Amino acid sequence: MYQQFSFAAETCGQVEILRLKGYLEDTGGTTLKSHVQKCLDTGICRIALDFSSIELISSPGVAALLDISGMVVDDFAGQIAAWGLDKHHSVVLEMSGLFFMAQLVGSEAEAMTALAG
Numbered sequence: 867m868y869q870q871f872s873f874a875a876e877t878c879g880q881v882e883i884l885r886l887k888g889y890l891e892d893t894g895g896t897t898l899k900s901h902v903q904k905c906l907d908t909g910i911c912r913i914a915l916d917f918s919s920i921e922l923i924s925s926p927g928v929a930a931l932l933d934i935s936g937m938v939v940d941d942f943a944g945q946i947a948a949w950g951l952d953k954h955h956s957v958v959l960e961m962s963g964l965f966f967m968a969q970l971v972g973s974e975a976e977a978m979t980a981l982a983g
Contacts (some may be wrong), residue, residue: 867889868889868921868922869887869888869889869892869921870886870888870889870894871886871888871889871890871891871893871894871898872887872888872894873885873886873887873894873897873898873901873925873983874887875901875903875972876970877910878978880909880910880911880912881910881912881913881914881978881981882902882905882910882912882913882949883914883916883974883977884898884901884912884913884914884915884916885916885919886898886915886916886917886919886920887919887920888919888920888921889921889924889929890920890922890923890924890927890931891923891924891926891927892924892927892930893929894927895926895927895929895930895931895933896930898930898934899930899933899934899937902937902938904933905935906937906938906941906942906944910942911938911942911944911945912944912945912946912981912982913934913938913944913945913946913947913981914946914948914974914977914978915946915947915948915951915968916948916949916950916951916957916974917948917950917951918946918949918950919950920950920951920955923955923958923959924972928958928959928962928964931959931962931964932962932963934946935964936967937965937966937968939967939968943980944953945969945980945981946967946968946969947968947969947970947971947976947977947978947980947981948964948968948970948971948972948977949970949971949972949973949976949977951970956970962964971976
């Protein structure tokens with residue numbers, strides 16, 4: 867059995883760090899999108915996604931991540947950096963096209979460097 871999806875949010879300067887946990891599915895994706903929209907509405911358009919505690923991502927979860935990346939990058943000219951993906955999820959998200967809009971990095975420190983500026 868998988869853990870229900872949750873996330874912890876931390877604002878660090880102009881970057882919103884989102885530490886994702888559990889099973890990212892439709893309901894969790896909707897909650898995550900809502901949080902990112904609130905960040906964008908307040909002017910924070912640099913998003914750091916920590917996937918290191920993600921157990922599973924469903925198809926609706928992938929769709930939510932694609933919606934989020936479209937909002938951040940296309941609608942607000944923002945940036946996304948992600949880290950902590952296992953090989954399986956990295957391949958799935960790469961095939962979905964997420965990494966055309968989000969940068970995959972090796973660590974939180976690399977994400978903060980990528981989003982600086």
